Amino acid sequence: MSLRIWADDTVAEATGRHRRRDPVRPVTGGPAGNARLTAWLGALLLTLFLAELATLLAVEDLLSWHIVIGVLLVPPALVKTGSTAWRVVRYYVGHPAYRKSGPPPMLLRVLGPLVVLSTLAVLGTGLALIALGPDAGRVPLLVLIGYRVSALTLHQGTFIVWATVTGLHTVGRLVPALRILSGPTAAGDAVPGRRQRGVLLLATVLVAVLAAVLVLNASSAWLTADLHRHHAPRETTIGP
Template sequence: MSLRIWADDTIAEATGRHRRHDPVGPVTGGPAGNARLTAWLGALLLALFLAELVTLLAVEDLLSWHIVIGVLLVPPALAKTATTGWRIVRYYTGQPAYRRSGPPPMPLRVLGPLVVLSTLAVLGTGLALIAVGPDAGRASLLVVLGYRISALTLHQGTFIVWATVTGLHTLGRAVPALRILSGPTAERPLPGRWQRGGLVLITVLVAVLTAVLVLNASDAWLTTDLHRHHPPRETTIGP
């Protein structure tokens, strides 16, 4: 298949001109239920992703928010990876309903693993930074072409990669996901509504709990930045 055909298929799906047919299965909804759950998780991730980008406008002043939102991203990112991975496994192991639904266009299939790997990389380096603290996080790990590489540098670099591939993925999947969430479910009622709602709710609760715990463990970063921008005033004795 030529690159032009791949590009045409991708644009057709991204703009909604072509829509994959997701069969409805029993209990959990099958491919249609999987697509709806993935779309809800994607919408949650998009909102958090945009909020995290806002914190970059003044990351030193919004560091606590940057940390909290970054941690909030972890559970839904893992959950969406799981739902997408389940669909991939069912498709390539020959499950009839998922085979009838078909795969996404090739460029999106190639982009998918890059999104997963970069997501794990940026979240992993972010959590590692919180664990090691500001001194070790800013310490040089190695020198490449005259540039010192630290854990903070790795986090910043993986964030750029993640933002790029996630942005492209969002452009390709936003319209289909919106149609899934706002349009009619399928040719018959979609089972598994409560299961999907429960999974999304559990994901949100785990995200909030994790964010609270990690924020409490990130005092070293917050204290260091607070002192750097607002140094304690010198006290004087006498008039």
């Protein structure tokens, strides 16, 4: 299959011209239930992702918010990775319902692992920065092509990669996700498992909030250093 065909398939699904038919199964909903859970998690992550990008407009003034939102991203990102991995595994082991639903376009299949890896990298380096503190976080770990690379540099680099691949993934999945959330299945059937999905989403949000509170308390060194920087007296120059 040529790259052009891959691109055409991706555009067709991204724009809604092609829609995968997710079979509905009892109890959990099967592929249709999995698609709804993944879409709701994606909507939550997109909201937090945009909020995290907004903190970059003035990250020094919004450092506490940057930390909190970054931690809030972790649980839903892990659960969404789990829901996506479940679908992938069920498809490749030959489960009839998931085989009938079919895989996403090839380009999105290639992009998926990059999204997962970059997400884990940016969240992992962010948590490592909090654990190290502002001083150790800026200490060079290695020199690469003449540039000193610290934990802070790694976090910034992985954030750029993550924002890029996540943005591309969002463009490819936004319309299908909105269609899943706003409309019935292709067959018009109700999707069982709504209560289970709601409980899982609520538990994910509660864990995320608890983690954010704990990490914010543990990040006092960064916040104190930032506060001192803002209130440090500026040098004044007396004119000649």
